[in-house]
Amino acid sequence: MIRRLFLKLSRRRRLQQDMETEFAFHREMAAAGGNPIPLGNTTFIQEQAFDVWRFNGVENLWRDLVYAVRGLRKSPGFVLTALLSLGLGIGVNTAMFSLAVEFLLSEPSVRDAKSLVYVRQGGNSHMLPPTIEALRHSGVFEDVAGENEESYINFNNGSETRRAFAVQATKNYFTALGVPVQQGRWWNETDANEVAVLHPHFWRTRLGGDPAIVGKTIRLDGRPYTVLGILPENYRSLIGYGYSPDVFVPQYIEGTILAAYARVKPGMTLGQLNAAMPAVGQRLDLEFPSQHELNKLIRATPVSGFARLEKEKDALTVSIFFLILLVIVGLVLLIACVNVAGLLLARASVRRREIAIRLALGASRARLLQQLLAESLLLSLAGAAIGLLLALGVAKAAAAIPLPIPMPIRLQIEPDWRVASYAALIAAFSAIACGLMPAWQSLKESISAGMHRERKLRIRRILVTAQIAVSFIVLTTAALFLQNLLRASSLGPGFDIRRTVRAEVNLPPGVYRDGRIINAYANRALEELRAIPGIESAAAARIVPFTDSTTFATDLTFPDNGPKQRAQFNWNAVTPDYFRAMDITLLKGRSFAAQDNGGSKVVIVNEEFARRYLGKREPVGATFLWTEDKAPYRIVGVAHATKNMTIGEDARAQLYEPLAQIKNDRPRLQFVIRSATPPAAQLAAIRQALRQVEPAAGLEVETMFSAIGFAFLPSQVGAALMGSIGVLGLLLAIIGLYGVLAYSVARRTREIGVRMAIGASPMDVSGMVLREFAQLLITGIAIGLAIALFVTRPLSMFFVPGLSASDPASFAAVIAILGLTGFLAALGPVRRALRVDPLQCLRYE
Amino acid sequence: MAKSTSPTLLQGTLDLLILHSLGRGPLHGYAIAQTIHLLSGEVLKVEEGSLYPALYRLELDGAISAAWGLSENNRKAKYYEITRRGRKLIAEQHETWDRLSTAVDRVLARQPR
Numbered sequence: 040m041i042r043r044l045f046l047k048l049s050r051r052r053r054l055q056q057d058m059e060t061e062f063a064f065h066r067e068m069a070a071a072g073g074n075p076i077p078l079g080n081t082t083f084i085q086e087q088a089f090d091v092w093r094f095n096g097v098e099n100l101w102r103d104l105v106y107a108v109r110g111l112r113k114s115p116g117f118v119l120t121a122l123l124s125l126g127l128g129i130g131v132n133t134a135m136f137s138l139a140v141e142f143l144l145s146e147p148s149v150r151d152a153k154s155l156v157y158v159r160q161g162g163n164s165h166m167l168p169p170t171i172e173a174l175r176h177s178g179v180f181e182d183v184a185g186e187n188e189e190s191y192i193n194f195n196n197g198s199e200t201r202r203a204f205a206v207q208a209t210k211n212y213f214t215a216l217g218v219p220v221q222q223g224r225w226w227n228e229t230d231a232n233e234v235a236v237l238h239p240h241f242w243r244t245r246l247g248g249d250p251a252i253v254g255k256t257i258r259l260d261g262r263p264y265t266v267l268g269i270l271p272e273n274y275r276s277l278i279g280y281g282y283s284p285d286v287f288v289p290q291y292i293e294g295t296i297l298a299a300y301a302r303v304k305p306g307m308t309l310g311q312l313n314a315a316m317p318a319v320g321q322r323l324d325l326e327f328p329s330q331h332e333l334n335k336l337i338r339a340t341p342v343s344g345f346a347r348l349e350k351e352k353d354a355l356t357v358s359i360f361f362l363i364l365l366v367i368v369g370l371v372l373l374i375a376c377v378n379v380a381g382l383l384l385a386r387a388s389v390r391r392r393e394i395a396i397r398l399a400l401g402a403s404r405a406r407l408l409q410q411l412l413a414e415s416l417l418l419s420l421a422g423a424a425i426g427l428l429l430a431l432g433v434a435k436a437a438a439a440i441p442l443p444i445p446m447p448i449r450l451q452i453e454p455d456w457r458v459a460s461y462a463a464l465i466a467a468f469s470a471i472a473c474g475l476m477p478a479w480q481s482l483k484e485s486i487s488a489g490m491h492r493e494r495k496l497r498i499r500r501i502l503v504t505a506q507i508a509v510s511f512i513v514l515t516t517a518a519l520f521l522q523n524l525l526r527a528s529s530l531g532p533g534f535d536i537r538r539t540v541r542a543e544v545n546l547p548p549g550v551y552r553d554g555r556i557i558n559a560y561a562n563r564a565l566e567e568l569r570a571i572p573g574i575e576s577a578a579a580a581r582i583v584p585f586t587d588s589t590t591f592a593t594d595l596t597f598p599d600n601g602p603k604q605r606a607q608f609n610w611n612a613v614t615p616d617y618f619r620a621m622d623i624t625l626l627k628g629r630s631f632a633a634q635d636n637g638g639s640k641v642v643i644v645n646e647e648f649a650r651r652y653l654g655k656r657e658p659v660g661a662t663f664l665w666t667e668d669k670a671p672y673r674i675v676g677v678a679h680a681t682k683n684m685t686i687g688e689d690a691r692a693q694l695y696e697p698l699a700q701i702k703n704d705r706p707r708l709q710f711v712i713r714s715a716t717p718p719a720a721q722l723a724a725i726r727q728a729l730r731q732v733e734p735a736a737g738l739e740v741e742t743m744f745s746a747i748g749f750a751f752l753p754s755q756v757g758a759a760l761m762g763s764i765g766v767l768g769l770l771l772a773i774i775g776l777y778g779v780l781a782y783s784v785a786r787r788t789r790e791i792g793v794r795m796a797i798g799a800s801p802m803d804v805s806g807m808v809l810r811e812f813a814q815l816l817i818t819g820i821a822i823g824l825a826i827a828l829f830v831t832r833p834l835s836m837f838f839v840p841g842l843s844a845s846d847p848a849s850f851a852a853v854i855a856i857l858g859l860t861g862f863l864a865a866l867g868p869v870r871r872a873l874r875v876d877p878l879q880c881l882r883y884e
Numbered sequence: 885m886a887k888s889t890s891p892t893l894l895q896g897t898l899d900l901l902i903l904h905s906l907g908r909g910p911l912h913g914y915a916i917a918q919t920i921h922l923l924s925g926e927v928l929k930v931e932e933g934s935l936y937p938a939l940y941r942l943e944l945d946g947a948i949s950a951a952w953g954l955s956e957n958n959r960k961a962k963y964y965e966i967t968r969r970g971r972k973l974i975a976e977q978h979e980t981w982d983r984l985s986t987a988v989d990r991v992l993a994r995q996p997r
Binding site: 058065479 | 912913914918919933937939940942943944950955959960961962
């Protein structure tokens with residue numbers, strides 16, 4: 040096969056000439072032998088011999104494409120409409136695909152990601168550094184490195200201190216993972232502790248893109264760090280999802296737990312590796328008997344590709360969301376293809392004679408079909424090219440929108456082979472989807488010339504009905520997501536976000552080592568904050584809902600209720616004023632007081648906690664034991680519930696402790712400040728007050744409204760994406776509807792003229808067109824409704840509780856929108872029908 | 885069209901005849917036609933219109949190879965030579981032909997009942 044190809048290619052140029060020489064020789068010999076014209080039809084023989092050596096399929100295709108270009112050049116209007124439809128259709132598909140691929144399947148910037156695995160101990164995401172060291176020396180892996188990807192470090196640029204997102208990594212991080220750098224180098228095991236590698240975004244925005252930064256010193260957490268290198272522009276972190284930390288530093292907080300990444304030995308499969316894990320766990324047991332439970336379950340999972348997604352629970356929801364998006368944009372492409380098919384169908388009648396002649400001359404049907412398809416293939420390819428450009432622009436713009444989330448997420452949208460092949464695939468699909476039926480139709484027509492017109496109109500009607508049905512589904516999805524956004528916005532987080540400010544303080548960990556110092560700082564800061572004019576109340580808290588959360592799954596024992604109970608709740612530790620500052624109503628009992636500082640342990644719970652774990656008993660005054668703790672905890676109050684991480688979440692049990700009661704040794708603290716005046720005007724004063732208390736602390740001060748704005752993000756993103764796709768789908772479907780009605784009116788011009796001549800009123804004429812319109816629309820909507828009721832059902836997993844996927848309001852809105860826009864599209868053809876001049880028609884006859 | 889005096893070749897036998905005629909060494913196109921003509925006792929006449937397409941096909945199949953050389957009268961001519969694959973093909977086709985001709989003989993030897 041390959042030899043034949045090679046022969047064909049190598050001889051291609053000389054073939055013609057060789058053949059002529061050979062035949063000339065033959066003729067000469069024959070003439071010498073007494074036979075003057077031995078070869079007969081030389082050209083024919085040459086053609087025959089030639090055919091054997093030629094790439095017939097390819098060469099015919101090429102000829103067809105050239106012919107198609109020539110044909111298309113003559114009708115620029117048609118080409119423009121078709122290209123616009125296909126370009127938009129293919130464009131949104133490719134854009135969505137490249138976003139999905141980047142978000143879900145991007146490969147982290149490491150050497151040979153395939154041989155890298157993520158190791159979990161007992162299902163925990165992170166493990167202690169000594170455990171990682173033990174894994175390194177277990178002999179099972181080539182190497183093991185660890186990173187804590189969500190550390191905060193204070194960066195001082197000389198004038199102010201701000202929080203930066205840091206990755207704390209082990210000393211062998213670079214050698215084990217092979218992360219590329221754009222400038223400078225990584226650290227290795229011999230480097231000092233105070234070295235840093237920067238993300239290019241941090242380098243550009245915080246350090247002004249200083250070209251000579253490598254080798255210079257920056258201040259992190261008050262200490263001087265030498266900059267060793269800068270990551271490449273398209274750096275993709277191991278965590279994925281576009282997370283791009285600001286700086287990489289060697290582990291600087293002792294005892295920080297790390298996510299373990301291991302390089303698998305060459306030739307070892309994941310199955311073999313995981314089979315070796317129990318033995319590793321047993322060895323760990325000897326070294327760390329206290330981790331016995333965890334060591335029983337050590338598992339390695341891939342860091343990229345589908346295999347990674349399978350192992351992550353959250354990824355499933357996101358994957359399904361992207362899948363639904365891809366289906367929806369696929370439907371939009373279908374609508375676009377139907378439009379182009381309709382146009383091609385109209386064009387086909389122009390070429391009827393040409394096709395009939397060629398068939399009569401003996402062209403095979405397959406050849407003609409190929410030639411007709413060449414046109415739609417060409418359109419699709421050009422559409423795909425436009426679409427690809429469009430997609431990259433759209434996806435890049437979408438990825439560049441700064442998301443209101445408390446994390447640096449930057450997607451690196453780049454064209455790659457996956458995106459290109461996807462675009463090629465859907466281009467091929469749309470070439471067939473929009474070309475095959477019209478091409479086949481025009482072949483059939485040329486044979487039976489009689490009934491073609493009626494049949495063509497019927498086909499276009501069916502197409503438009505399908506288009507309306509599909510756009511109904513697309514629009515319903517959009518409407519449901521919009522409805523979801525409305526509901527989510529009205530649900531509210533359970534605390535006041537209009538008059539509150541959130542301040543996050545990252546204290547230098549070297550100085551603020553224990554709870555006593557940190558609590559003293561908190562009290563001083565609160566005093567300063569309360570002294571600001573216009574501030575009503577201020578409180579400190581370990582957690583401000585939505586920006587962070589801590590969930591406990593533990594055993595609680597209620598002495599008056601016998602055995603211990605498995606309980607799961609969201610935990611927080613706050614100062615007494617927290618409920619007042621956040622405007623969270625206390626339903627029963629009291630708030631915390633200054634004397635609640637650990638003497639006897641007290642907690643405040645929400646109603647859900649009381650309902651679940653206390654049943655009908657009176658919560659205030661009830662006591663319980665918390666796992667091994669000997670001292671009982673007493674419930675002193677019941678608070679109104681707040682949401683914790685998402686607006687749409689189900690009711691969760693919540694438990695608050697006084698900040699003074701816990702071992703508060705984390706140098707990261709949050710403040711909530713309630714202002715009588717608009718909070719945005721207080722930000723500067725609050726920043727000033729906090730800086731005064733501890734100048735070395737990293738500060739993030741923002742209104743609560745902007746701090747938790749991201750909680751509405753999923754519903755906003757859903758509504759924005761689905762909404763714009765819905766509008767696009769509607770637009771394309773309406774163009775299709777308009778096209779069919781206009782065609783139908785044009786075809787019936789004479790009929791309308793005759794009707795008018797024998798006394799039909801304008802009402803009758805417009806009624807005629809509108810009846811046809813109503814028929815198409817109602818059938819389309821009915822089919823769409825029936826399908827949509829089924830297919831939108833899985834969407835409910837993305838909606839706030841209480842919003843059903845068959846929400847009647849959304850469906851009614853879609854029917855109204857389709858009806859109205861459809862009616863507007865019908866007005867043009869109606870007017871054209873009314874303008875028909877009966878006299879002219881009759882004269883024409 | 886076919887004159888009764890010069891019988892037309894059966895489909896598929898031309899390849900065998902060409903390969904066979906190349907058995908003794910490389911020949912150019914004209915010589916191949918001549919050889920077949922002579923060897924058949926001047927009965928078979930290979931039409932040039934089928935000879936050359938067949939040669940080109942056989943070359944592409946790898947049964948023969950072609951090279952430019954000088955003819956007996958010092959002209960540039962394309963010489964065809966049988967390849968290893970071609971020799972294998974001869975053996976196969978020869979057997980097929982034997983079976984076919986025996987079968988035809990057998991049919992003709994008997995009268996239909």
